[in-house]
Amino acid sequence: xxxxxxxxxxxxxxxxxxxxxxxxxxxxxxxxxxxxxxxxxxxxxxxxxxxxxxxxxxxxxxxxxxxxxxxxxxxxxxxxxxxxxxxxxxxxxxxxxxxxxxxxxxxxxxxxxxxxxxxxxxxxxxxxxxxxxxxxxxxxxxxxxxxxxxxxxxxxxxxxxxxxxxxxxxxxxxxxxxxxxxxxxxxxxxxxxxxxxxxxxxxxxxxxxxxxxxxxxxxxxxxxxxxxxxxxxxxxxxxxxxxxxxxxxxxxxxxxxxxxxxxxxxxxxxxxxxxxxxxxxxxxxxxxxxxxxxxxxxxxxxxxxxxxxxxxxxxxxxxxxxxxxxxxxxxxxxxxxxxxxxxxxxxxxxxxxxxxxxxxxxxxxxxxxxxxxxxxxxxxxxxxxxxxxxxxxxxxxxxxxxxxxxxxxxxxx
Amino acid sequence: xxxxxxxxxxxxxxxxxxxxxxxxxxxxxxxxxxxxxxxxxxxxxxxxxxxxxxxxxxxxxxxxxxxxxxxxxxxxxxxxxxxxxxxxxxxxxxxxxxxxxxxxxxxxxxxxxxxxxxxxxxx
Numbered sequence: 434x435x436x437x438x439x440x441x442x443x444x445x446x447x448x449x450x451x452x453x454x455x456x457x458x459x460x461x462x463x464x465x466x467x468x469x470x471x472x473x474x475x476x477x478x479x480x481x482x483x484x485x486x487x488x489x490x491x492x493x494x495x496x497x498x499x500x501x502x503x504x505x506x507x508x509x510x511x512x513x514x515x516x517x518x519x520x521x522x523x524x525x526x527x528x529x530x531x532x533x534x535x536x537x538x539x540x541x542x543x544x545x546x547x548x549x550x551x552x553x554x555x556x557x558x559x560x561x562x563x564x565x566x567x568x569x570x571x572x573x574x575x576x577x578x579x580x581x582x583x584x585x586x587x588x589x590x591x592x593x594x595x596x597x598x599x600x601x602x603x604x605x606x607x608x609x610x611x612x613x614x615x616x617x618x619x620x621x622x623x624x625x626x627x628x629x630x631x632x633x634x635x636x637x638x639x640x641x642x643x644x645x646x647x648x649x650x651x652x653x654x655x656x657x658x659x660x661x662x663x664x665x666x667x668x669x670x671x672x673x674x675x676x677x678x679x680x681x682x683x684x685x686x687x688x689x690x691x692x693x694x695x696x697x698x699x700x701x702x703x704x705x706x707x708x709x710x711x712x713x714x715x716x717x718x719x720x721x722x723x724x725x726x727x728x729x730x731x732x733x734x735x736x737x738x739x740x741x742x743x744x745x746x747x748x749x750x751x752x753x754x755x756x757x758x759x760x761x762x763x764x765x766x767x768x769x770x771x772x773x774x775x776x777x778x779x780x781x782x783x784x785x786x787x788x789x790x791x792x793x794x795x796x797x798x799x800x801x802x803x804x805x806x807x808x809x810x811x812x813x814x815x816x817x818x819x820x821x822x823x824x825x826x827x828x829x830x831x832x833x834x835x836x837x838x839x840x841x842x843x844x845x846x
Numbered sequence: 847x848x849x850x851x852x853x854x855x856x857x858x859x860x861x862x863x864x865x866x867x868x869x870x871x872x873x874x875x876x877x878x879x880x881x882x883x884x885x886x887x888x889x890x891x892x893x894x895x896x897x898x899x900x901x902x903x904x905x906x907x908x909x910x911x912x913x914x915x916x917x918x919x920x921x922x923x924x925x926x927x928x929x930x931x932x933x934x935x936x937x938x939x940x941x942x943x944x945x946x947x948x949x950x951x952x953x954x955x956x957x958x959x960x961x962x963x964x965x966x967x968x969x
Contacts, residue, residue: 547933548886570848570963571931572889579886819961 439479442488443472444640447559450492452531454500455594461538462584463503464496465556471496472559532557533648534596536641539583540608543590548583549612550619555580557644558637568634569619606649610658610714613642617662621669622820635666653708656701657715663698664721667691679826683730695725713749716741735764752784756793768800788817792827805836848889848931848960849938851945855925857896859952867950874946882930887941893926922954935959 447468454464471492485491539553551569554560560568566576597605620634642659649655671685702722705715720741727733742758755778763771775794778784795810811831815824860868882888901912928945932938938957947953 545933547931551886569931575886575889575931577886578883578888582884582886819959821962 439476439484442484443475444559446489446492447472448532448535448557448644449489450496451556452535452594453493454496455535455538456531457497458500459594460588461592461594462588464500465584467496467500467503468492469555469561470499531594532644534594536609536645537596537602537605538587538592538594540605540612541587541590541592542605542608543586544583546612546615548579548586549608550615551576551579552583552587553612553641554616554637557641560637568631606652606655609645610642610654613638613645614658614662614714616641617665621665632669635662635669638662639666653705653710654712654714656705657712657718660698660701660705660718661714661721663694663701664718664725667694667698667725673822677822678829679822681826682724687728690725698722699725711744711748713745716745716748720745733764735761739765752778752781753789756784756789759797760793763797763800768797771797772801786817788814788823788827791817795827795830799830799834804834807834808836847934847938848929848963849935850958850960851928851930851938851942852956852958853925853927853945853947854922854954854956855947856922856952858921859950863950871946871950878944878946881944882928882941887930887932887937889929889931891926891928894924897923929960 450471451464451468454468455461458464474495475488475492479485479488536553536557539556540549544552551565554565554568555562562577562580563573565580566573569576596602617635617638620631620636620638639659639662642655642662646652646655646659667690668682668685670691671687671689672680674680698718699722702715702718705718708715720738723734723738723741739758739761742754742761746754746758755774759771759774762774772794775790775797778790784790791810791814795807795814798804798810799807808831811827811834815827815831818824818827863871879888879891901914904911904913928941930938930941932941935957938959942948942955942957945955948955
């Protein structure tokens, strides 16, 4: 087992070494293979022989040798003696951190989101294929095929190793942030299965977003995304009971939220709102900040949450945003107002039979004392979700409001 | 996201196909498997023997009872499945549509998301 300090160092250096190699020799695919071998050599040697004085230089040298060896054997195989372009000695490489360029390359628009995610984790995150496969619960050969396919696609697309300019850069940064957010979400709430958290993935997403933020500190959306992740991650310990049952926001023990992450997230959220234009991540960070600012659900500034969702709905319309606005509306104007807003989603194909629509409606029906309706919707929501933790939670809510056990219309008093 | 794409076979429908059509279905599965491997979406695929070879086990009063029912009564049976890992349900449906069975009247290709999995993933 590699010492954690070595592992952290390698994670940090991998993208720098890879970008140095790609800049020098070109050919992302071959460079990536060479870097993986160098990293592997480091995990074997460093714990026993000690970390070299210049670990980055060590990795670049070893990776360059591997790369040149690969090129030589390739050349020999093809009997192309004249091809000498790879015959360059590993000279000084630039000290500039090209991690951002690498991220842009891994989030190439010709790749599917699944491939972008896998390649980013491997090339920029420095995770092994086995680790990525485990995180996404697929066999290693499946993940290996996906990564190698992604590398081929990048080569086929003839990508150059440079930051795109102007509007293309903006567009690509949007994809990068989307991929980082996907990685975070997969770690925060697994889309299926028995385990709600995969904290390693969430932590890795935060680490990578920090890297982007360090290079683009003025970008409001990057700052907003980092704030959003930190504020969300701060609640992770309180989201489940010791036995893995889900705890909704209004029942979480807020004193156990990670105060350090909250403070950092709040500061970043405020900073991100200072810019001239607001993007979806900034708004979501502002919403998360409003929740984090309140000591209890009751003390939450719900009119502000509602207003922020209203703006979000305008700049990035999405039925999920409307659904969340309905929750805020129910807090400010009562459950009936929330239910009325939910009704506008009924015709939306993207939401038909969606467990979140069913469960939010169940919650609001419960609050209007329509226990039969709440029971029915909790049950349907439980059937519709692919997460076992969520299913258990919804089933328990359903049995709590079972109409047969209802002694009087006012159950709580 | 992981999905089980299951193939529901009706032997009467299969028997009515010409030899060429049967060969085309077999070849189509081969092509499909190759494409899935290439894209990194294949986790595994298994084909099952004819249901006449299957038994149903029940335990009554602590004693196992082996019978050939009750599923044999149905005209269709589970012939096999693909376990895939793909982007979303839309992609899973797209994949299912590429399976030759989907183009044959009387055969069914069903798509369902996996909710829980345990087993050997780290081959």
